[in-house]
Amino acid sequence: MTGLTHPLATVPQDELVIRAEADPHRPRFHFVSPAGWLNDPNGVSQWNGTYHLFYQYNPEGAFHHRILWGHATSTDLVNWTDRPVALEPSEGPDSPDADGCWSGVLVNDGGTPTLVYSGRHGERELPCVAVGSPDLLTWTKAPENPVIAAPPAGVDVTAYRDHCVWREGSSWRQLVGSGIRGRGGTAFLYESADLRTWDYIGPLFIGDAASVDPAAADWEGTMWECVDLFRAGPGSLGDGGGPSDDVLVFSAWDDGDTRHPLYWTGRYSGDSFEPAALHRLDYGGRHFYAPQSFIDDAGRRVMFGWLQEGRTDEAMVEAGWSGVMSLPRVATLDDQGELAFTPVPEVETLRRDHVRLDPQGVAGSEVLAEVAGNQLDLELDVELEPGSVFRLGILGSSADSGAALEGTAPGSAEETVIEVSRGTGSDSWLRLDRSRSSLDSSVDAEERSGPVILAAGRLHLRVLVDRSAVEIFANGKALTARVYPTLGGTSVRFAAAGSVRLLQLDAWRMEGIFSGPRPLFP
C-alpha cells in the first residue's frame, strides 16, 4: 500500500473488516471482498481444475478508487479461499496503471497464465498484460505495457477499456470496449501473435445510442463496458455458426452512469458481428453489472456479475464494505434463441433444513409458517390461468404486511414482493416490487420488471435470498436486486389473484460460506 488517502477514506482501514462483519445487510453465501470495495468480476476461469475469481478491489475503503485485483480460488464455485492481491498499481509518472488496475481477463498463453487488463493513469485506460506463476498467485507485469498505446487514431471515443481475448486459429484476437461519440457503443477488434503487439482491425460492430429513449431499459448507452463475446450455440467462436449462435454481452454506460447489462445475439464472422437481436441480460439493471463468463471443464458457460449496492455512498463507506459477487450462473440458449440462466447446481450443497409444500390452490395471502429466514433458497412450480397473478413475499417483518401483498393497502411493515402475472395473451411479466422493502427512504426502491414466457401457464421460480442480495430466476429470466430491510424481517408468504395453483414449493435455509473475519490482504 502507498500512503495515499482518499477523502472518502474516513473509516480507519483496520476497522473496515469489523464494520463489514457487523453489518446485517452483508450477504453470507455470496462471495464478498474481506471488506472495502468490490466491483467487476475479472479473469473468471478454471485452471488445472481450480476455479479463479479475480475482482476489482479497493481495500482502502468502500468506495471506487485506485483499484487492485483481489483474488479468490475455489474447487466447487461455492466455497472460496482468499489469495494474495494479484495486481496493484505501479507508481511512477510513466506507469500505465499508476491509478488503477481496471477490468480484464485471464487467458492461457501456451501454458502461461496471462492477464489482459486496463491500466489506468489519470483519466486514461490502456491495455496492459501481466504474466502469472504456474499457481496463478504471483503476477509480473509485461515490460511492453501498455501493449496498445492509444485508442484508434481519428476516432472520437467516449471511453476505451475492458477486454475480451480469445484464441482463433494461430492468432489472438481482442475486443476493447468503447463508444464513438455521437453514434453509440462499440467494441474495437485487434489481432496479435503474442499478446504484446496488436494490429487494429476495426470496430467489430457499432451500436446506435439514438435507437431508443435513453431512459429505456434496453438503451445501449454511449459506451460498452466489459464486452464478452462467446459462442452460445453449437460449435466454437469463429467457425461461422448460425445467425444467432454468437452472443456479444456488454454493460451499457453513459458518462459515468452504469446503466445495465445487455447482449446482442448474432453471428461473429471474419472481422465483424452481424447482429440478430438485442436483449436485456438481467432485469435488475445496474444490480447485475459488468458480467464476465468462461467455459469450465464441464463445458458450461458460467457467468458472474457485480451486484451493485442500492444505498448511498455515505452508507457504503460507513458500512465498511460495498459490492457483492453474484452466484455463478450457467447460461444456455433457450428455444427463443435468448439466454436462459440458472445458478450452478453446486450452490445446492449449501441447502439445509428442507421444507416441502404439497400441491395446493393459492387464494388470498398465506404466511408460510414452516419457512422463514434471510438466507434462503426457494424453488417453486406454479400454474397460472390467463389473467392471474402470483406473488411471493420475502423478508417480511410482520403479519400485517399481508395487505400489501394482496395489493390493497400499504402498512408500516417491510416486505419485498416478487410478482409473476400471466396476461390474457402472451404478455406475462416478472416484477420485483421494492416499494416496501425498506423503511430507509434513502435506498433504491425502484421497481424492476421484464417479460417472461409462461408456456401453458407454467412457472418455475427460483429465489435466492441472502440478506441484501436477491437473485430471482423465472423460467430462465434473471432479475437481481438489492434490498435493505431495517426491521430484520424473515417471513415468507404467497398470495394470488385469479386462478393460481402451487404445484410444489421447496425451501431451504442456506449455510454461509465464510466462518469469520478475513484479512484485507490475505
Ligand code: DQQ
Ligand atoms: N469497472 C471497471 C472498468 C469497467 C467498469 C473499473 C465497469 O474497467 O469499465 O473498476 O463496472
